[in-house]
Amino acid sequence: MPLESFEDDFYVYRERLRALVGRNTERAFHLGGRVRVRLDRIDREGNKLQFSVVG
Numbered sequence: 207m208p209l210e211s212f213e214d215d216f217y218v219y220r221e222r223l224r225a226l227v228g229r230n231t232e233r234a235f236h237l238g239g240r241v242r243v244r245l246d247r248i249d250r251e252g253n254k255l256q257f258s259v260v261g
Contacts (some may be wrong), residue, residue, distance in 0.1 A: 208245070211258035235259075 209217060214230030217235070224237040235241060247256040 207257050209257070210258075211246075213258075 209226075212226070212228075212235075215231045215233060216225065217226040217228050219225070220227050223233045225239075227234045242260045243257040244260045245255060246258050248254075249256075
């Protein structure tokens with residue numbers, strides 16, 4: 207997922223935690239963790255799907 211789809215904060219990768227952490231909210235997305243997503247776009251010609259984080 208593109209980092210631009212994380213719209214609620216500015217996220218920075220913290221290698222020690224292996225996570226993306228929000229600067230303001232400190233919300234963390236850990237490598238291998240479950241994330242609820244929404245399908246935003248289907249590119250049938252390029253065989254690509256674009257998702258964004260929900261909640």
